[in-house]
Every structure is written in C-alpha cells, then in structure tokens.
Amino acid sequence: MSAPGVLSFTQQGWEQVLAKVKRALVYLDAACAESLHWGCGSTRLLEAVGGPECHLREFEPAAVGGGAKQPKAVFVLSCLLKGRTVETLRDIICRSHFQYCVVVTAVNHAVHLTANHVPAAAAAELEGQQPVFEQLEEKLCEWMGNMNYTAEVLHVPLLLAPVAPHLALTPAFASLFPLLPQDVHLLNSARPDKRRLGSLSEVDATALTPELFLQIRCLVSGLSSLCEHFGVREECFAVGSLSRIIAADLANYAPAKNRRKTATGRASVVFVDRTLDLTGATGHHGDNLVEKIISVLPQLPGHTNDVMVNMVELTALQNEEKSQSMVAPGCLAQPKDAAAKALWEALLSTKHKEAVMEVRRHLVEAASRENLPIKMSMGRVTPGQLLSYIHLFKNNLKALVSHCGLLQLGLATVQTLKHPQTAKWDNFLAFERLLLQSIGESTMSVVLNQLLPMMKPLNQRTDNDYSPEELLILLIYIYSVGGEFTVDKDLGEAEEKVKKALAQVFCEESELSPLLQKITGCDSSIKLTFHKSKIAVDELFTSLRDIAGARNLMKQFKSVYVPGNHTHQASYKPLLRQVVEEIFNPEKPDPVDIEHMSSGLTDLLKTGFSMFMKVSRPHPSDHPLLILFVVGGVTVSEAKMIKDLVPSLKPGTQGRESSLHDPKKQK
16 A cells, blocks of 8 residues: 555564574564464565575474574464463573564553553653563573673564454464453453443443553553554544443553644544444344455464365365465465455455456456456356366466465365355354344244244254354344343243253264363363253353343444334344444534543533534544444454445545454354
8 A cells, every 4th residue: 555554564674574584593483473373474585584594483382492593483472471471482582592682562561561560650750761671681691691692672563464454363362352241241250249230331441450461561562563653643432331441541541642642644443332233243233245254264273353265276285174284375365476466356346256257257267368268158157167277376386376365265266156154154144134134023932932943952953053153153143233231031931942842952063172172171072061051051141131232332333233114124233333323424524422532621611612622523534534443353344344334334444453353153
C-alpha cells in the first residue's frame, strides 16, 4: 500500500528484526512466526540469515540449543519477558555455545515496568531508560558464561498478521475473549463481600485478574505502536464490557500521550465484543470460498488462521495417507508471490461462485503464459476441471516453481470443493433458515425440540448427520440469534431433554476430539461416564444462557434478529453491520451503545460542558480512518461485508478491521 497500512507496519517491524539475524540461529514463538508468515514469508527470514549452518527453531523449553559453530542467536518473542519465557531463554542459552544473543519482544518496555509492579509515577521518571531490558542483558551474558559477550534486548511491535490490506489478525491474542456473566462470579471470588460486582457493566480494569489485565496492556502497547505508524491521534470507542476496558486503557495509556500531541492525522478505533453476536461466527450464511476453505481444511500446525493444503497431486507419489505426511503442506499466505496475492485478495472480496471462476481464470492464464497444453472449457467450474489445469504444471519444474503460490490456492479450492464438509454447508444453511422462522413463530422450547431428533450417537449417525461439535455450533447459533428469552416450565423440560441427549452423544464417541476433551475434562472416551458428561453439558448450558443474555446491557443493539412479515422471511442482521451503519448514520446522532472513552481531563470537561453548552462529543465517524477491532475474532464474510459497506455509507473513509483470530476456525 502506498499509504501507511497494516502491511507496511508489519514489514517495517520485521525489517528491524532481519537486520539482526545474519548468520544467526533464530528462535521464533508461534505468534511471531504467524506474523512473519503473513507479512513477509519465512523465505525472507532465511535469506536474511544466510549461511548453511543456520536454522530456524521453535521457541519452546525442549528446543535444541546452538552448537560450537553457532555462536549467535536471535529470539523473536510476542510476549512479556517474564516467568516461563525467561526460564526457557535461560535453559536454551545454558545448553548452547552462544557468544552473541539478541532478544526481540513485541511488548514495549513500559508494559514490562507494569508487569514488574513499578508505580506509574516512578515509571514516568524512567522515560528513555530501559532498566528491565538492561537487567535481562546482564542475565543473558551470565547464562552465556562470559560477561564480555554481547547481549541485546529490544522492542519491535510485531503485533499483526496482515491477511489483506483491509484485514489484520493478532495471533498473540487468540485466547483473549470477552467476559460472560458467569465470569463475574469468578472475579467476585477474589474480592471482599463489600466490593462484590453486580454485573458485567460494573467490571473495570481494577476488577480483572492480573494475568488478564497484563494481556490487555500488551495488546494496547501494540495498538499504540500501530497508531504511531499511521501518524494518528486516536479516539477510542467501545461496544461491550471487555471492549470498554480495552478502549479505556488505550485512551489513557501513558506512553501514548506524548505521541498524540504531535500526531497530524486522526483516527477512530472502535472495539466490539464478539460475544454480543456469536451468530455470525457460527452461522453458514457467508457465501465466501475462503470461509469454507478455513472451515474444512486442517489447521496449519502452530497457526490460528492458516490451513494445510495437500500438495501430493503435484508429485509422482500415490495420493495416500502415508504420502501426505511425506510432502510439505501448502498454505493460503503467499506474501512473496504477487500473482497469488492478487488471487487471494480477489477470493476474500468475492462470492463463492465468482471466486471459483477467478481461480480458473488465474490457472488458465498461468498455463497459457508457460505454453502448457491447456484445453479450454466454459460453463460451470468443477473440481476435476481445476485439477486438470493444475496437473499441467506437474512435470514442468520451471512452471511449477514460478506459479507455486497460485497452485497452492488452486489445490486449496479443489480440496474444499471435494470435501464432504462443504456439501454439509448447505444443510447447515437450510436448517439455520428454518430456525430463524421458528424463533419468530414459536417459543424457545419448540425450537430446541426441533433439534432433538438430530442428536444421534455415533452408531446411529450417517455422513449427513451432525457431529457433537456441529451440534454445539447449532446450539450457539440458536441461543445467540434468539437473545433474551423467558424461562418457563416448557423451556426447562426442553433443555433437560437436549442436555440428556447431548450428554449421551458425548459418552458414545469412540474418540474424543480436542474440543470435547476440553469440555468434559477427560482425555479419553473410556474415562467419560454419563455423570461426567452430564455435568459438562450443564456447564455448557450455563454458558449458552449467558450468550443469549449477552446483549441485555445494550439499549440500541439489543437484537440481531429481524422478524419476518408477509413479504420478507425472518433474517439475521449482523451486529457489526448495525454498528457500522450507526457510525455512518448521516444524521449523526449521539451513539447510544458506542461509548466514547475519554483520554483525560479535557475530554471529561467537554463531556460535562456538552450537557448545557453546544460542545459536540467525539463521534466515531469524525475521522478519515476507522479501525474496527473485534475482540474475539472476525470472520472472512464479516470483513468483506464491512469492506463493501463503509464506502457505500461514507465515500472516502478508510476502514480497517482487526481481529484476534477467525472464530470459524474454532468450530
């Protein structure tokens, strides 16, 4: 991008790292590896390292140390340099022969002071000094065994994995998720009776656990660096309880105050809690090929937002289970391949049918450029047709290497179109539409009773039936789209029937998936009794009721459900669409549920004066740049919807979504 963007922010950060890695052994943690993967590609790091003796390694306690011929190490970490991270650093260095160590952290020094309980006043006096980093440099020399060896500790804001110019993810915060009402009980357990919290609306930063507060502060550190890169003074807004805490922390983040004084640009940063609308994360209404690819293909190990593409079709091996593990998987991220990147961005921005045609067009053009014997066929695009084009590259090494990125995206498309789960997509969509009609015409108990016949144990299921994980998706969909409901005798009875059936389904699984292991607390199906299963399901339904009541605190965004009438069927209206439409409402009313977070006394005075003077409150549409941050993840379809919606509501506004991870991948 010509203007400062999420890609240039990420690439500038990595250039600082790459300047340090020549002939070094490089250790990366998973989140930084993901940022590199989308921002520059691992080949860029390998080129910068150079030399046959140098390797990339995962930063973990069991990581292999450096040998006698590997005197230099660079550690690139997304987290605070504290606790287990420092212990792992020590263990790796102590079993190595390093004489030069560089440690890069994505978290700035100010947050390290907070983590070490340095009071704000004392931290302010240390401006320009970095005692925590300096102390660690001494420790690094000590662990290397010679105080004259070289050690450096520095901060580089490696926050984002830039998926597209309009969409960036924050892999280091994939586990950060908004609070539910039941979490208030956990927070209260650490508070005296007199200071008990009544509801989520009363939760502020001081009520959070120290771990959660530090996680938020690390995120705020990265976002502040992003605003510095954009050259903007940001106004912070929030929709939802955890978003309010994050927005307030960014607004009042001490290191940002000097930056804002000299910033020439302006931006609005709007945080939105994912829990206010889980319908969008679990529904199948998004007509987008990438969303289907991410949903059905296996996850790339160590990544939260990329998949493994089976590349066996481009080899002479047989397409069997054994050969699949012998060939390195392909993936979706192709930052170094301009043609593949152009196709990827087209896939993100088009509907399923157009996207598949776009894949065919790119394959045909690439084959024509390489003079491969392509047989043109028009009409409907089939997986077999795409595969026949891909096979043309198989025996031409030069063509295969030149178009490797494009071929990975092509194979991802073929494997998704042929995947049995893709055929189920329409089944999900049909049932979700039926549920939308039922919610408007019936009580919650009737809706749950419709789901009951679909809950089949393993020995009664066919490929068309729903797995336990898919049943959970449907339940989340029902409770999120339905919203607040009246609890009566019929609902209690319907829920008990569903709980019993679901507990039985869990019990009769031959193997427990990682998700079911987490839910039930059992690592094998043998250990899972009906009693344990029923307890786990009871807890699940507590969460489901919390999800249904998540919008209770909202005044304007109370519903994502649009009832049907004589001319229109009942439908789902995404919360993010409602938020964006409200932001760009031409009448510009004071937002009811989009709270502005003041960054100091001046803002508070403005807010106070506005009660009796003509002082306009800050509004999220005031500025040319809008950063929409979904706390808990955004789907590809939602990102496309916002990208299409913003220019139609307010031409000239740059909209950027940022997210924690794609919840479609967490099904």
